[in-house]
Amino acid sequence: MVKLAAIDLGTVSSRLLCATMRDGAIVESRKHTVITDLGEGVDARGVFSAAAIERVMDACREFVDETRSYGASRVCTTLTSAARDVSNGDALLEQLGDLGLEPQVIPGEVEARLTFYGVAHDFPGERIAVADSGGGSTEIVVGTYAPSSEGDAFALECARSLDIGCRRVTERFFSALPPRGEELDAAVAWMRPQFDAYWRALDERPDRLIAVGGTVTSLVAMVHELTVYDSRFVHLRDLTISQVENAIAKMRAMGIEEIAALPGIQAKRAPVILAGAVVMRELMRSGGYDRLTVSENSLLAGSAATMCEAMAGEAPVIGWTPTLSAL
Structure with missing residues (x-):
């Protein structure tokens, strides 16, 4: 038995x-x-704002306190x-170091591998x-992830990171919410060929x-009108493309405050959830999927499993070794 902590500082959320x-x-x-919007303005300016850095640092101070209270022996901190x-990432990395963390900016393919590893435990051999x-x-x-008594088998065929995300799409294509029809069309025309x-x-x-x-977790909460978020309800719940399209049709005529008032939508996610839903719809359309399964597991679960392997002196299954800190 070992207690660990994994921190991931993403474009919208810190977790x-x-x-x-x-x-x-x-x-x-x-x-x-915590929705910290680290990526606010990044697509246009290529730098972190001072306000975004401070929001992330406020969250990380809480995370460090929680990690110590939990009794975690090691911490892995990733940025995506x-x-x-x-160009000014060091401004954030240095402050994270002052908290006792050892942050790593991970490549997109490593991000994909960690996420797959975290999710695939629920789908062994599939x-x-x-x-x-x-x-x-x-x-x-x-x-495919196939665990066995003789050692886990982990076979990846195609891991890619595409620069398509809800914050990037919102800032690049939408002049305001609700967006104009031609702005939505332009966003779709940009992302669809990449998918x-x-x-x-x-x-x-x-x-x-x-x-x-x-x-996707917010879309499930919205579709089922969860006034109180329930991760057990959301985990492994299917989301159909018609449900995603209906959510888009509802939100595309709304402003931020109206979207924020919808059941299941966090107020701080309201500015980017429409773009996120469009991204998921185009991903599903392009791949020919009429439904997907939503998982509450993610990069963090993959990080925890990889931390265990590294601490045991084993070669990590995903081919990436985390840098660990002790608080």
Whole structure:
């Protein structure tokens, strides 16, 4: 039994997972998500704003306190799309170091592998496609995870990170909310060929598409009008393309305050959820999927499993070794 913590600082959300692990599997966990909008303005300016850095640091101070209270022996801290796009990333990394963290800006393919590893434990032996659509990028990976007493088998066929995310689409294409029809059309025309190229590169499309991230979990909450978010209800819930299209049709005529008032939508996610829904619809359309399965597991669960492997002196299954800190 070992207690670990994984922190992921994304384009829209900063997230913490505190987990108790046994033999590489999570047996108990706590999650904390704060919408910090680290990627605000990054697509246009290529730098973190001082306000965005401070929002993330405020969240991380809370995360450090929670990690210590939980008794985690090691912490892994990762940064993804927004941090890959900026020229002033050191301004944030240095402050994170002052908290005792050892942050790593991970490549998109590593992000995809970690997410797949976190999700695939629920689908042992099944060839699946896993998509993680965030604020700045969408990671897609196809593969199979087959655990056995002789050692886990982990086979990936196509791991890609595309610079398509809800924050990037909103800032690049929408002048305001609700967006004009031609702005939505332009966003679709930009993202669709990139998704088409991904699916064409596969010899055979998997039957099952799994999606993670705040967009799809929020869409489930919206579709089912969850006034109080219930992760147990959302986890492994199917989301059909018609449900996604209906959500888009409802939101595309609304302003931010109207979207924020919808059941299941966090107020801070309201400015980007429409773009996120359009991204997911185009991903599904391009791949020929009429439904997907939503997973509450993600990069954080993959990080925790990879941390266990590294601490045991094993070669991590995904081929990436995390840098760990002790608080």
